[in-house]
Amino acid sequence: MWPTxxxxxxxxxxxxxxxTLASLARARSVAAQSVTFTRDIAPILHAxxxxxHHDGGSAPFPLITYAQVRQHAEQIVDVTQRRYxxxxxxxxxxxGTFVGSNRLSEAExxxxxxxxxxxxxxxxxxxxxxxxxxxxWQLGKPDLIVTPAEGFTLGPDGTDVFRIFVIPLPTSxxxxxxxxxxxxxxxxxxxxxxxxxxxxxxxxxxxDADPAPGYDGLIAHTAVYPDGHFLGWTPGQVPPLLxxxxxxxxxxxxxxxxxxxxxxxxxxEPVKPEIGLYFGADPPERTPTMxxxxxxxxxxxxxxxxxxxxxxxxxxxxATLHAVQPHAHQRARRVRATATLPGGQVIPVIExxxxxxxxxxxxxxxxxxxxxxxxxxxxxxTYDNSAANPRNPWNPPxxxxxxxxxxxxxxxxxxxxLTHDDRDRDVLLAGFRPKILTEDTFGYEREIGRxxxxxxxxxxxxxxxxxxxxxxxxxxxxAASATLQPESAAAHFNLGTALxxxxxxxxxxxxxxxxxxxxxxxxxxxxxxxxxxxxxGDLPAARHHFGEAVxxxxxxxxxHRNLALLSRDGGDLPAALAHYRAALAARPEWAPAMTDLAxxxxxxxxxxxxxxxxxxxxxxxxxxxxxxxxxxxxxVLAAAYASAGDFARAAATAETALQLAGGGPAGDAIRxxxxxxxxxxxxxGR
Amino acid sequence: MTAHTRxxxxxxxxxxxxxxAPAAGRAAEAVRVQSLDGAPVDPLQLPAGxxxxxxxxxxxxxxVSNRYAPEVRRLHERFAAQGVxxxxxxxxxxxxxxxxxxxxxxxxxxxxxVRDLTHALVKxxxxxxxxxVAVFTHAGQLAYRGRIDDRYVNLGLERPAATTHxxxxxxxxxxxxxxxxxxxxxxxxxxxxxxxx
Numbered sequence: 001m002w003p004t005x006x007x008x009x010x011x012x013x014x015x016x017x018x019x020t021l022a023s024l025a026r027a028r029s030v031a032a033q034s035v036t037f038t039r040d041i042a043p044i045l046h047a048x049x050x051x052x053h054h055d056g057g058s059a060p061f062p063l064i065t066y067a068q069v070r071q072h073a074e075q076i077v078d079v080t081q082r083r084y085x086x087x088x089x090x091x092x093x094x095x096g097t098f099v100g101s102n103r104l105s106e107a108e109x110x111x112x113x114x115x116x117x118x119x120x121x122x123x124x125x126x127x128x129x130x131x132x133x134x135x136x137w138q139l140g141k142p143d144l145i146v147t148p149a150e151g152f153t154l155g156p157d158g159t160d161v162f163r164i165f166v167i168p169l170p171t172s173x174x175x176x177x178x179x180x181x182x183x184x185x186x187x188x189x190x191x192x193x194x195x196x197x198x199x200x201x202x203x204x205x206x207x208d209a210d211p212a213p214g215y216d217g218l219i220a221h222t223a224v225y226p227d228g229h230f231l232g233w234t235p236g237q238v239p240p241l242l243x244x245x246x247x248x249x250x251x252x253x254x255x256x257x258x259x260x261x262x263x264x265x266x267x268x269e270p271v272k273p274e275i276g277l278y279f280g281a282d283p284p285e286r287t288p289t290m291x292x293x294x295x296x297x298x299x300x301x302x303x304x305x306x307x308x309x310x311x312x313x314x315x316x317x318x319a320t321l322h323a324v325q326p327h328a329h330q331r332a333r334r335v336r337a338t339a340t341l342p343g344g345q346v347i348p349v350i351e352x353x354x355x356x357x358x359x360x361x362x363x364x365x366x367x368x369x370x371x372x373x374x375x376x377x378x379x380x381x382t383y384d385n386s387a388a389n390p391r392n393p394w395n396p397p398x399x400x401x402x403x404x405x406x407x408x409x410x411x412x413x414x415x416x417x418l419t420h421d422d423r424d425r426d427v428l429l430a431g432f433r434p435k436i437l438t439e440d441t442f443g444y445e446r447e448i449g450r451x452x453x454x455x456x457x458x459x460x461x462x463x464x465x466x467x468x469x470x471x472x473x474x475x476x477x478x479a480a481s482a483t484l485q486p487e488s489a490a491a492h493f494n495l496g497t498a499l500x501x502x503x504x505x506x507x508x509x510x511x512x513x514x515x516x517x518x519x520x521x522x523x524x525x526x527x528x529x530x531x532x533x534x535x536x537g538d539l540p541a542a543r544h545h546f547g548e549a550v551x552x553x554x555x556x557x558x559x560h561r562n563l564a565l566l567s568r569d570g571g572d573l574p575a576a577l578a579h580y581r582a583a584l585a586a587r588p589e590w591a592p593a594m595t596d597l598a599x600x601x602x603x604x605x606x607x608x609x610x611x612x613x614x615x616x617x618x619x620x621x622x623x624x625x626x627x628x629x630x631x632x633x634x635x636v637l638a639a640a641y642a643s644a645g646d647f648a649r650a651a652a653t654a655e656t657a658l659q660l661a662g663g664g665p666a667g668d669a670i671r672x673x674x675x676x677x678x679x680x681x682x683x684x685g686r
Numbered sequence: 687m688t689a690h691t692r693x694x695x696x697x698x699x700x701x702x703x704x705x706x707a708p709a710a711g712r713a714a715e716a717v718r719v720q721s722l723d724g725a726p727v728d729p730l731q732l733p734a735g736x737x738x739x740x741x742x743x744x745x746x747x748x749x750v751s752n753r754y755a756p757e758v759r760r761l762h763e764r765f766a767a768q769g770v771x772x773x774x775x776x777x778x779x780x781x782x783x784x785x786x787x788x789x790x791x792x793x794x795x796x797x798x799x800v801r802d803l804t805h806a807l808v809k810x811x812x813x814x815x816x817x818x819v820a821v822f823t824h825a826g827q828l829a830y831r832g833r834i835d836d837r838y839v840n841l842g843l844e845r846p847a848a849t850t851h852x853x854x855x856x857x858x859x860x861x862x863x864x865x866x867x868x869x870x871x872x873x874x875x876x877x878x879x880x881x882x883x
Binding site: 079087156188264393 | 747748749752753754755756757778780792793794839840841842843844845846847849876877879880881
């Protein structure tokens with residue numbers, strides 16, 4: 001670079017002469033070592049740069065041949081010395097290598113520097129190694145290629161643009177996805193892509209509300225990483241195909257959601273990405289878990305030059321760490337994550353000393369890190385919200401809160417971990433879900449404070465509170481949503497359902513009736529209203545509404561099961577069996593209906609209705625589906641064994657059920673039956 | 687091209703001397719650039735009525751240079767009526783007139799373009815980067831040389847919006863007949879030195 005030569009004055013002249021003499025001396029010594037493009041530089045550039053810097057690649061110019069590279073030689077020295085290129089942000093941490101690590105070694109940096117100082121000689125051009133780049137799909141021919149129905153035109157001017165596209169996936173059966181390759185369609189302007197899966201219609205509704213192709217806004221809460229797998233694209237990175245047994249499930253009628261980070265080029269640019277999906281025959285054997293550590297109550301004072309947020313989580317089970325992805329916006333400067341083992345040893349997970357929100361990769365460990373039970377994961381992100389941070393979106397700086405828009409701030413580190421089995425995964429999630437849901441509610445409350453009249457934010461927040469068991473807060477937001485959209489049947493349905501969970505049955509009935517007045521064929525409203533009437537003892541009204549629910553939707557498994565319960569309680573076991581079978585026809589692997597049906601088949605007082613074989617088959621499957629830990633299901637399984645005369649297994653199963661159930665009335669009932677099995681007698685009900 | 691490379695190679699070694707050579711030291715030499723048709727053009731000879739000339743050094747494949755196209759159009763629109771003439775200068779000899787014409791069209795530049803094959807104007811104005819600008823007064827004096835604005839702090843480090851508008855400020859001061867307060871600034875972008883290899 002030339003800056004030392006800028007300006008005038010004798011001091012500068014003297015300095016320049018010294019530099020010149022030093023350069024000459026260096027040039028002579030290097031010339032002796034004869035660094036050449038062909039032998040020394042091409043192998044470095046081809047390995048480190050060519051993934052993007054090839055003809056048609058995502059970088060602005062190719063760096064394959066001597067003619068191409070010499071036109072950028074000075075610049076290559078500058079950007080590599082500053083480590084702007086190749087864009088590899090993690091510091092060498094010592095916790096293992098990341099797949100695709102692209103950090104230049106000191107020796108490589110020095111070789112490039114020496115080559116340019118020596119005048120950038122070519123060497124033997126005929127010996128140039130062949131360029132390493134294959135055109136087209138890097139993972140092979142995809143099984144399915146999708147693209148947005150319409151392309152988008154990016155304007156010529158301004159700073160970063162974020163645009164979200166929703167692509168319905170035309171799959172008619174369950175697929176196991178082992179890979180996804182993203183082609184940006186316009187390499188000049190597509191800087192990176194966040195990719196999610198939405199099994200609901202929420203993202204599509206956002207898209208429909210924006211008249212131009214795609215939409216401008218936020219990724220919906222319902223658009224998620226599938227089965228604990230990262231999806232996304234950054235230049236030069238192609239995520240490898242997933243190993244056998246680790247595919248993710250793609251249900252039919254699912255939407256692919258793609259958020260493109262676009263940088264205007266100076267002229268209007270068409271943007272139409274392509275996504276290739278790779279399917280495998282093997283279902284997943286294990287499912288990874290995403291642990292997102294971070295804060296949503298971020299509040300950084302204007303001018304704060306080093307504001308740090310921290311979060312931590314202690315693993316309740318053994319796990320292995322497979323990948324990590326930090327996420328923050330423009331004020332973040334430094335990201336750190338560590339794992340503190342139970343013995344106290346601190347393992348650096350990732351450190352990014354010069355955070356740049358434009359280079360947000362997923363970092364995958366070449367060898368997963370073993371994290372024993374009791375390991376504490378820590379994250380810390382430090383922000384510079386002062387005027388000295390050129391990336392600060394506000395000048396002069398302003399106080400900033402959490403938010404998904406790029407002028408707000410975020411601060412998360414995602415850890416992708418794998419447990420020994422699904423049972424451990426359940427334990428992990430049981431410990432982790434409340435933590436992340438609580439953090440999410442902070443974010444939603446912040447968004448709602450900003451947009452108090454956006455009903456969808458209220459609905460999403462209410463659902464989080466329901467899952468957290470905070471029915472009062474859920475009610476508050478569902479009530480606000482119903483007030484904001486009095487003509488929405490769904491809003492009144494949600495409010496009614498939450499009221500019933502809170503024991504406010506009269507108000508719940510009134511809200512569900514409002515929902516049905518707005519939409520008479522609202523099957524779930526009929527079903528829930530039926531349940532309320534059943535709870536109040538108004539069985540004819542209950543039967544009427546359950547009947548309406550299956551009339552408008554014969555595949556409403558819940559309503560069939562409710563009709564079965566009414567029939568069973570009324571002593572009409574043949575009708576109960578018919579409704580259980582209808583429920584299972586609509587939803588074949590639904591454990592509650594399987595368990596109920598097994599109970600009737602195992603314990604009916606009418607021997608003509610009993611079928612011990614089918615009862616065992618159903619109860620065993622339900623036992624499997626519920627992870628082998630549900631005492632209610634095991635009680636039914638024990639009764640099924642006893643019905644078949646297998647009292648030893650019945651007693652053993654009932655004993656385990658009793659241990660899991662502990663005390664209380666449920667335990668008492670199991671204890672009574674256990675006594676019967678020990679006396680080699682089955683349990684017979686009505 | 688080979689001979690040229692050697693000359694510039696030496697220029698790199700004498701980095702300080704070459705670039706410290708003040709514009710005044712070369713003022714006596716005729717500075718010539720080429721029109722896209724190949725005709726020699728004296729960039730310092732301004733027609734009557736042109737109060738100042740802005741030379742915007744650009745290159746076809748430099749992303750930073752290209753991202754400034756809308757800002758150059760805006761400045762042209764703002765200052766052309768006040769007697770400021772904008773000209774694009776393409777200092778990369780590898781960029782052909784056909785490629786330049788295509789570039790002008792793609793980025794909707796409403797101004798003339800010249801090629802600086804020998805880097806005569808590059809040296810005269812001490813230009814090292816694309817995009818970088820040189821502002822000459824009607825009398826042919828270099829009044830400002832450097833960045834268009836401060837949006838780019840470094841390659842890869844960009845402000846959401848510029849906070850100082852160096853070229854616009856310089857033009858305002860030249861038109862007002864006052865000295866330019868910040869006559870030299872550091873531009874950010876691609877290296878002109880590399881184009882000579």
